[in-house]
Amino acid sequence: MKRKSIFIVVLIVSICIGVYTHKNYKIDTSSGKIIISKNSKYDASEEIKKALSSLGNSKKADFIANVDTSADVISLSFEGLSDRDTINKIVNMLDEYGIKATFFVPGIEAAEDSSIVETIQKSGHDIGSGTLSSTKNMEKLSSEELVMDFCRTNKILKIVTGKDPVLLKCNSTVYNDNILKAAYASGNKYVVDSNHYLNYQSFKNYDQAYRYVNSLKRGTIISIKLEGVLDSTEYKGKEDKTTIDEQIDIDKKKSKKEKDENIIQIVRWLLKSIDEQKKMVAKVSELPNVEVYNNLQRIKNTIASQYAKKDTLKIKANKNNTLGNKTNDNNNSQNSIDLINFNEILEKNNKRQAPAVSEFYTTQKALAYTFRGLSNEVSLNNVLTELDKVNVKGTFFVTKDEILKYPDRINKILSKGHEIANGGITASTALLSKSPEEICKEIYEVDKLLKDKGIVTNAYMAGYGYDNSQIQEALSAVTNISSLKNYELFTYSKSPTINKYKNMDAEDIVFSYFNVNSYMSLRKGEIVYFRLDSNLFKSDNVVSNMIDIVTKNYVQNGYVNKYNEKSNSYSLEQKPLGYSVVTLGDLQKTFENSSQLGRYNIIKNPVPMKKRNYEDALEMMKTNYIGNVDVDTSDFTEQEKSLLDKGGTIDTKGENVIFFTFDDWGGDPVVNEILDVLNKHKVQGTFFVIAKNVDINSGISNANPNLLRTIALNGNDIGSHNYNHELLGTNREELGKSLVKSYDVMNSVIGDLDSLKQYFRPPTLILKREGLAAVFESGYKYSISGNISTHDYIETSAQNLVNYIQQGLVKNKGNVVVMHMNDQAYYTAEALDIFLTNNEKGVYGEKYKIAKLSDYLSN
Known part of the structure; x- marks a missing residue:
């Protein structure tokens, strides 16, 4: 009986080995000998031969790294593969947030379980080459060795995905000319680099993730390593200053399950932070097209789909209903509005009102300048020139009419590093008599027009800073639309555009309005509003001159009273203040925490002192x-x-x-x-x-x-x-x-x-x-x-x-x-x-x- 059992076990093992051998190897007996070699399914000998012959043409792969752009865009990439369950969870989270990423997959891992790669691809993510086995320091390899590695990986990925991988990312490697030439010869048109790496040890809590995302420069590529620790070239700039040796020690103590759970949590925190800060996410392959903000059209559909997927509204549409011609932004917006039941949104909102933000509760050493009115191009140009001089970034609220009439002016504002925000449709006092439903539609339509142009904002100003219960109710209601969920209603704390100053010079306006008996300086979190197209001003340089005077005297410096003993009176003297003027978006997304000044909340029910008899x-x-x-x-x-x-x-x-x-x-x-x-x-x-x-x-x-x-x-x-x-x-x-x-x-x-x-x-x-x-x-x-x-x-x-x-x-x-x-x-x-x-x-x-x-x- 015992011998019979042993025989059965041996037979099963032999069958398994045979199946594996048949699948992965070819057996040649034509010479009278048994010759076993790799199965030709992934044989890349022809591709290698062709690549080696073309090495001498000196062509090199293009380099994709962090880009310098005015667009608030980042890119996510994943390196390596994990088990099926972990990848499924990550892909599902990406889908939940409407984000498309790039996965750089090692060839050997793709060959071992191609179904995981297929899952990633079906969700619309790009697959790039992570080299054959994620070898480090590939700059030390010869051109021939590089070509063999790249070609074999590309062959595997093409068979698995049906596409030639054009992107290549090497592990901890310096991209020298040999690598760039070998990559191009092997079929990889682009090599990708990043200086932002994350792994399962990167964040201890959500707060760290939020701060990390908030600190990212526009155009950053984030590389997330699905397995292993970061090395010295990847670890720079992380908040947690754990040493490399300590990382390795921690890594040895953690089980595979713990590491997988951690990386899932890291990705969850990262995606939530990106979503809350309204960062746009483009694929790595799309980054070269955002170097200039005006060229954002190639990621337009990506951005639109992100917000469409996140929307949980019941939209009255059937499968045949579309948003119309992509080239007609006005028609697109109207079609989109017609699909939404704003009455239902208002009913669910139950008369709640959004607060009107006239200034921020913030400890950040900054305040904001906001602007309306693009029709006076001379005034606008003067202001943009002055803002550059005093190193100020502003927020410009634009209407639907201005979006359609003045795209060049909007692009100019953006090219200077300023921010565009939602100014609605009706700018006159007629807005104050509109219903909440009508105002909802205005906010949504302008937001849609802006997003179609790659512009994302969370700021709405009603008319020239108007505020009433209908406006507040409308703004509160539209935040139930997930693509507008972080919207805020803005007014201002200061606005020197008033009738009493008609035809006055800038200096007289400033020192009358900002009376030093009340205002020794501007304060953190203030919102100062300037109207550019007002007919109150006698010349087109009054607003720009006001900006110069206000910035130098109330932002960069402030006033203090100095006592004079002889006259028994005080005189005004200036002292440096050193505040900065930033966009509303900057103030909106910068929250106070243990290591950063920023926004905070007023406590509604603080604990009182205990009284005594x-x-x-x-x-x-x-x-x-x-x-x-x-x-x-x-x-x-x-x-x-x-x-x-x-x-x-x-x-x-x-x-x-x-x-x-x-x-x-x-x-x-x-x-x-x-x-x-x-x-x-x-x-x-x-x-x-x-x-x-x-x-x-x-x-x-x-x-x-x-x-x-x-x-x-x-x-x-x-x-x-x-x-x-x-x-x-x-x-x-x-x-x-x-x-x-x-x-x-x-x-x-x-x-x-x-x-x-x-x-x-x-x-x-x-x-x-x-x-x-x-x-x-x-x-x-x-x-x-x-x-x-x-x-x-x-x-x-x-x-x-x-x-x-x-x-x-x-x-x-x-x-x-x-x-x-x-x-x-x-x-x-x-x-x-x-x-x-x-x-x-x-x-x-x-x-x-x-x-x-x-x-x-x-x-």
């Missing part, structure tokens, strides 16, 4: 008030007076410490200068803020939550200086409301950061018993005045201020220095820099430790 508040006055020697305490009881702190220092257990604190509020030039000094010396301070200045609902025109968040992101403490700077002598009930509101407003801006502290500073340091009790009743844990009050807002030199601080220092204590961040604090940052430099050099004897209050006080 009156008796507990009176007890806290005795222990948690840090006072000032000059404060009047006459309305406190005798017992309370004896317990109230008057020294103004903090117990630091004998350490010499200085706490720099900054009161009130100011514009970006003053506050940024203080932050720059603190960051230069790698220290933090504590900022006591008048909260109405950061309240988006306060009604003031220059409310600036972005600046508050910037202070917090730089690691500083934030405390309250009350909502309206109310003194502690204010009616206790009203005072209590302001104290709570102050904290809640700041909490809505920075409540997700570890910066807002339950600290309070009495405005002007004035102290009243009932007022101080209200502070602690409201939930604050400390009220902090300080022992060195600098009055820096009336100082006449930085050195005087430095000397004053030095003279007030107390040894072996925590010195609380009261400074300011208002628009009169001209010398504050300079004095701070001098003092910190001196302290680091030991000028004051023992070096003082610089700390923020939360380093020694509980929150």
Whole structure:
């Protein structure tokens, strides 16, 4: 029985070997001997012979690498093959996002399982040669060796796919002339290179993937290795700075299943990031045709199909319905609109309204200029010239009429690196009387016209910045169409195109509109709107001149008030600000994270402070008030007076410490200068803020939550200086409301950061018993005045201020220095820099430790 079993096993193995041999080898017995050689199915001897004979003609394959283009286009390629399940999942994800990629397949792997390659090809992806076995450093091979490798691979891929592979990508290889000539001789018209490589170890989370995609230059080729680790030539520029050796160690510890799961996750994160940032994806073979934005027509169908596949709307169409003649953009758009039931979309949207974005909640050091009106070509050309001079990129909202009438002007705007956005169809006030359905159609039609020209935008401006409930409802509804899902409705925070400035010069307009009593500079995230075709201006260079003046005086620089002791008044002086002006698209897609400034959300329901009863508040006055020697305490009881702190220092257990604190509020030039000094010396301070200045609902025109968040992101403490700077002598009930509101407003801006502290500073340091009790009743844990009050807002030199601080220092204590961040604090940052430099050099004897209050006080 045992012998019989062994015989059966041997027979089965022999049959398998025979089948494999018959399939893969040919057996020749004509000479009387058994000669076994490779099956002729993949025999490339004729192709090799032909290629070798043509090597001498000096023709070389063209080189495809990252391209320099104005189009927001990237390309995806995959190197190698994985198992059937992994490839199926990747192909399905690509299909889900409507993206076509290029797979560079090794010949041997294609021969071993051709069905996987066929699956890739059926989904519309390109197949390129990944050489025979992904050999590295092929520049070291001879021309003959290269030809043999390339020809054999091409033969296999042609039999599997039915097409001659024209693309070739070598693994970790320097493309020298030998390779380019051998590639061309072997039938590969193009060789492909990339400096962006990913593998299954590339991202630890979606946030990293998003940042990676956001950092990509237009025209980048991303190469995704389906198996293995990256080598030293491929690993540069990755966020995760794991060494090559560490990668290899990790690779050895992971199973094949884990690696496959990881690469699938990497691809999923990558595709989602591309989709959310509205990047266009072209095949590698199409990249040479996007070097100039005007030549995007070859990827037009690719882009259109991406958005068509992602659309989940119920479209009223049958199999015979088409979008009409591809050369007639107007008819295409109308046909597409007729296929969509906008009423159904509006019903499903249930009256929701999109917010109108007049400025961005962002910590990015940038703002936006937007434009409308292409009919005045002279004005447009003047503006484009000026934008180049001041290194500004703008966003131009165009209408349907302008798209059809002025394609050359639109192309010129794009060629300068600016952005085109959706300006709708109706620009006049007639738009305000249109129904949400009509507005939906306008938005969709213009978006379709732009996409047909290879232009993708997520920005819509209604008319000349109009905004009403119908417009907001329409914009909210169209975002249910997946191709418009990230659309936003834009207005503006500033627009100097108003009737009162008719026939005025640019300089007069700017300094009237941007009144320095209110606006010391433009702020991060602002949207400044200019109309180019207005009849208000007496010449065609008024708008370009305004751009010059605004950029130099309110973006690159800002204003600060400088005190003059003799006249007892202030004069305006400029300080550098260094903000940039970028496109709306840049601001839209740049989100704040642990390593990047950008957009953030206002918190709708921040956690409030926990209130106390009156008796507990009176007890806290005795222990948690840090006072000032000059404060009047006459309305406190005798017992309370004896317990109230008057020294103004903090117990630091004998350490010499200085706490720099900054009161009130100011514009970006003053506050940024203080932050720059603190960051230069790698220290933090504590900022006591008048909260109405950061309240988006306060009604003031220059409310600036972005600046508050910037202070917090730089690691500083934030405390309250009350909502309206109310003194502690204010009616206790009203005072209590302001104290709570102050904290809640700041909490809505920075409540997700570890910066807002339950600290309070009495405005002007004035102290009243009932007022101080209200502070602690409201939930604050400390009220902090300080022992060195600098009055820096009336100082006449930085050195005087430095000397004053030095003279007030107390040894072996925590010195609380009261400074300011208002628009009169001209010398504050300079004095701070001098003092910190001196302290680091030991000028004051023992070096003082610089700390923020939360380093020694509980929150």
